[in-house]
Amino acid sequence: MRLVIRGVLFVVLLVALLGLGVHYAATYDDRWTYPTETELEESPEAHVGEDILIFGVVTDIDTEAEELTLEAETDDGATVEFVADEIPTEDETPAVEEGGFVQVYGTLESADELTTTETVVVNPDALAEWYKLGVSGIGVLLAMAYFLYHWRPTTAGWEAKHG
Amino acid sequence: MAELLSHLLIVWGILTIVSWRLEWLTRRWVAVGVIGGIFPDLNRLSIIVPEDAISAFLGVPFQLDAFHTLGGVLLLSGLGALLFARNHRRAFALLFSGGLIHLLTDAVKAYADGYAAMWLYPFTNYRHPSPNLYVSADPEVLVLSTVFAAIVFFVDRRGRTRQSTRTSE
Numbered sequence: 001m002r003l004v005i006r007g008v009l010f011v012v013l014l015v016a017l018l019g020l021g022v023h024y025a026a027t028y029d030d031r032w033t034y035p036t037e038t039e040l041e042e043s044p045e046a047h048v049g050e051d052i053l054i055f056g057v058v059t060d061i062d063t064e065a066e067e068l069t070l071e072a073e074t075d076d077g078a079t080v081e082f083v084a085d086e087i088p089t090e091d092e093t094p095a096v097e098e099g100g101f102v103q104v105y106g107t108l109e110s111a112d113e114l115t116t117t118e119t120v121v122v123n124p125d126a127l128a129e130w131y132k133l134g135v136s137g138i139g140v141l142l143a144m145a146y147f148l149y150h151w152r153p154t155t156a157g158w159e160a161k162h163g
Numbered sequence: 164m165a166e167l168l169s170h171l172l173i174v175w176g177i178l179t180i181v182s183w184r185l186e187w188l189t190r191r192w193v194a195v196g197v198i199g200g201i202f203p204d205l206n207r208l209s210i211i212v213p214e215d216a217i218s219a220f221l222g223v224p225f226q227l228d229a230f231h232t233l234g235g236v237l238l239l240s241g242l243g244a245l246l247f248a249r250n251h252r253r254a255f256a257l258l259f260s261g262g263l264i265h266l267l268t269d270a271v272k273a274y275a276d277g278y279a280a281m282w283l284y285p286f287t288n289y290r291h292p293s294p295n296l297y298v299s300a301d302p303e304v305l306v307l308s309t310v311f312a313a314i315v316f317f318v319d320r321r322g323r324t325r326q327s328t329r330t331s332e
Contacts (some may be wrong), residue, residue, distance in 0.1 A: 009241075009245055010242060010245045013238055013242045013245070014242060016238055017229075017235070017238040017242065018225070020229045020234055020235060020238060020285065021217075021225045021226055021227060021229040021230075022221065022223050022224065022225050023229075023285065024226045024228060024229035024232070024284065024285075025218075025223075025224035025225050025226040025229075026223070026224060028226065031281060031284070031288045032281075033276075033278070033290060051276075053274075053275055053276050075224070103273075103274065103275040104275060105274075105275035105276040117275075118275045118277075119275060120273045120274065120275040120298060121298065122298050122300060123299075123300045124300065128300035129300075131166070131300060131302075132166040132299055132300055133210075135166040135167070135168045135169075135305060136166045136167035136168060136204065136207070138168055139166065139167035139168030139169075139170070139171045139172075139201075140167060140201060142168070142171065143171050143197045143198060143200070143201060144198075146194045146197060147194045147195070147197065147198050149194070150190060150191035151191065151194065151195075154248060157245075157246050157247045157248035157249075158246055158247045158248060158254075159248045159249075160191050161191075162191070
């Protein structure tokens, strides 16, 4: 393929990719099955009685009251707090610590309280996120080393190294 | 998403197994597929480049999570393929295969409501039921994917050793 055609195609695909990101952001609230964190922050009362799926950082665990408080983030970076009526357990102890990350599916009972149907512990503690980032970083480095072992950059593009 | 290392080990393992059947799928092309396996997680670039900054630059809201979808992987694979000097279709096929394996692996992870993410966007917003097999921070995911890749590595090496012995006879 001629370099000029490749250049034109590259620009077209890049614009399409940016357009996809813009469309994704603009339509997300309408496409998502449940009220989004942004919608719940703007008008929580309008969604009382509805099923919601919240992704958030655990900020408090009250084992006596059997309540889990989590903080979700809206599109503009603001936080909105919810109190769920169930603490996920493992061997009869809480399966998540403060700083951990959970998904809570349930019914919104008031502006910030929900009855839990199911909780998934994504990160049991704050360290789990660093574990994922660290291991992912190793993955990227290994993949790049493997690729650069077989390919080299030239002015025409990536060329095979061996034969 | 699982951590990226597990994704890449799974992509490498599957493509290496496919290479036992397809002669043209050499190690260098498997390496291209592994790079494709990174594409969906490019949404994590938001750690380095805040989405707010991109939105401010474009003048409209923008979300990098669009990369973690079928449409995002298709476009990123097209862009990546154009960076090769030749064999653009093959490069596209391998980059897309790597990205698709990544998305399929994520399609079976745990969601509290039992349905996967809208990863088929922009073709459909359908959320299919998920078997809720794992969560991303499970160390077991890395252990299993490492064992899988190790088995494929040894079977692959044994196969290549036999092949080179036959050729030399």
